[in-house]
Amino acid sequence: MEKNKKEKSQGPRYKTSPPRDGRVRIATRSPASPRLERSKPIAAATHRPGDHRRTSSRRAQGPLPAAKMDDVDVSRQLKQMTDFIRQEAVEKAAEIEAAAAEEFQIEKLQLVEAEKKKMRQEYDRKEKQVGIKKKIDYSMQLNASRIKVLQAQDDLVTNMMEATRKELLYISRDHQTYKKLLRILIVQSLLRLKEPAVVLRCRKEDLELVDSVLESARNEYAEKTNVYPPEIVVDRHVYLPSAPSHYEAHGLSCSGGVVLASRDGKIVCENTLDARLQVVFRKKLPEIRRSLFGQVAA
Template sequence: MALSDADVQKQIKHMMAFIEQEANEKAEEIDAKDLLNEAKQRLSKVVKDATRYQVLLDGLVLQGLYQLLEPRMIVRCRKQDFPLVKIDQEAYLPEEIAGGVEIYNGDRKIKVSNTLESRLDLIAQQLTFSD
């Protein structure tokens, strides 16, 4: 059973539309990755503006506290952020992260990660799932 010219043309158009859709999705994925990489590079600039970073850090701590709602909590930050946070003096976040805080309940079984990287990752996940 041979296909008619019209059927062949219809299948070709269908395949071309599929290929075009796949190419567009791949281009969007590449654009999103480039955008996220650029955003990660810009995180270090956020902490250089002391006033803006203090407001951001206060908000990250407060949000983490509200998320846990525990009677006893532990807040962890980078060592260089300690003067801004003034809480946990025993353990610090790694120096290679851009900034932010981690908040734990009293027995450290529950953690809220409010580092700048984790917030950016959350945005990236939301972008990925919204497609």
């Protein structure tokens, strides 16, 4: 009873756990209470009967490893942080790699499309060049063919003219027919010139025939024009070329006919057989081509 009273008189006491260093600390009130002081370590205190054994056993085991427990927590937290950072780095690297791969694919597609476009443009340009070259070649071949056709046509017409010129030689060999023809040619020349005095030139071999028809030609011209017969002077110094021969096939030649000129030489009327053939040939050339080559030549 006395013991209980003493405990009540001393005030309430608090249960304390033995400190880790083996010293017994008495819990005090909060610093707000002026009657209680801070806990002070004491060497010995009153314990319960069983407390001595617990204290001695704790002393035998040694102090608890609080720092070791803190190191484990710190290591665990550090490991979690490093794992988190590593995971973040892996995810970030994966995102960067995916973005780089996507950008690479886009850039590659752009480059491929640009090269395709360039190749298509180059192909179109070369195709146009080939088409133009084909057209040029076709046009050149067509023109060459046309030139060949026209050359063949001209050769044919020229051969016809040469053959006709050879036929004229037979006219001058028939004296009666050629004599009549000379008179007609002289009258035509006089009608073209209409001069009171003219100079006449002929082939040397036709001189006798011209003299024989000269008077009749003058009279015929006078009858047709109702004028006095003109004065006709035969040039006996300068003659027309002779008929062509095999030895001088490409030289100057005349198949027959006459050339009349005024006394001053300003007006000349060439009325030879070769000149008449040229006139008729130029006039009838379209008809000749049409009859020989059809509508294309026309």
